[in-house]
Amino acid sequence: MSPLLSVEDLVVSYGGLRAVDGVSFTVDEGTTLAIVGESGCGKSSVANALVRLVTPESGRVVLDGVDIARMPERTLRPLRRKIQMVFQDPYGSLDPHLTAGRIVAEPLSGLSRAARDKEAARLLDLVRLPAGIAERRPAELSGGQRQRVGIARALATSPRLLVCDEATSALDVSVQARVLELLTELQAEQGLTYLFISHNLGVVREISSRIVVMRAGVIVESGTTADVLASPTHEYTRRLRRAALDPTTMRGVKPRELVAQR
Numbered sequence: 001m002s003p004l005l006s007v008e009d010l011v012v013s014y015g016g017l018r019a020v021d022g023v024s025f026t027v028d029e030g031t032t033l034a035i036v037g038e039s040g041c042g043k044s045s046v047a048n049a050l051v052r053l054v055t056p057e058s059g060r061v062v063l064d065g066v067d068i069a070r071m072p073e074r075t076l077r078p079l080r081r082k083i084q085m086v087f088q089d090p091y092g093s094l095d096p097h098l099t100a101g102r103i104v105a106e107p108l109s110g111l112s113r114a115a116r117d118k119e120a121a122r123l124l125d126l127v128r129l130p131a132g133i134a135e136r137r138p139a140e141l142s143g144g145q146r147q148r149v150g151i152a153r154a155l156a157t158s159p160r161l162l163v164c165d166e167a168t169s170a171l172d173v174s175v176q177a178r179v180l181e182l183l184t185e186l187q188a189e190q191g192l193t194y195l196f197i198s199h200n201l202g203v204v205r206e207i208s209s210r211i212v213v214m215r216a217g218v219i220v221e222s223g224t225t226a227d228v229l230a231s232p233t234h235e236y237t238r239r240l241r242r243a244a245l246d247p248t249t250m251r252g253v254k255p256r257e258l259v260a261q262r
């Protein structure tokens, strides 16, 4: 079976700076790949290239057999719905003037108002939000509720791939754990495929089956989550693992196996 997403030799540059320098990985349907690394390593640049917020300098981004890396916008437009992004800051990414119901319904074109409202209600229910939320604006929601609205909106186009860029990093630990649980449940129910980007190895342990570790624009290590966490081969990964174990930097869910291995 060919992977849902295949990224080959991806290069992203900003002027003279090569933020992503020849990155390759694949993601199988229904699984989660995590990209981990410290701030500035190029994680978001990979994510932004996949959803074409930036156009890669070179390389291939093959989704469902189609290379979208440098596809012209007109051809790309109908395919954009296949990859959706959940951002770190749902407050910044949700229109403050719209109700949650309208925000979620926004990507649903070609439906009557009543059908859009019905679908928005279904999506809000899918992310375990009570019906009354549909009438509220982002400022009237908690951080966790806003992130659920962001997830519901991303799911509105029935994407093949959900790119979560530090999607739980701004949330308190307990709220973060519940959003991770929701993503895991949605994956089991809907067969979703995730690319999960985080600086925190402890968090990705909860959600990913495979990990890619990035440093300074390149991949330094990759493998199954269990292998990379149990016996990291690169000193940089060991440092990330130590940071994930450090209670002062640990912002994710308690990494049970890691604590046991210490």
Ligand SMILES: Nc1ncnc2c1ncn2[C@@H]1O[C@H](COP(=O)(O)OP(=O)(O)OP(=O)(O)O)[C@@H](O)[C@H]1O
Pocket (backbone or CB within 6 Å): 014, 017, 019, 037, 038, 039, 040, 041, 042, 043, 044, 045, 046, 199
């Ligand atoms: N729009 C941009 N213009 C110029 N340089 C950029 C731009 N976006 C990112 N960079 C630079 O590219 C490099 C990689 O940044 P990127 O945001 O991809 O890393 P990251 O690992 O996601 O870090 P963070 O978690 O802090 O966002 C950094 O040196 C950053 O300063």
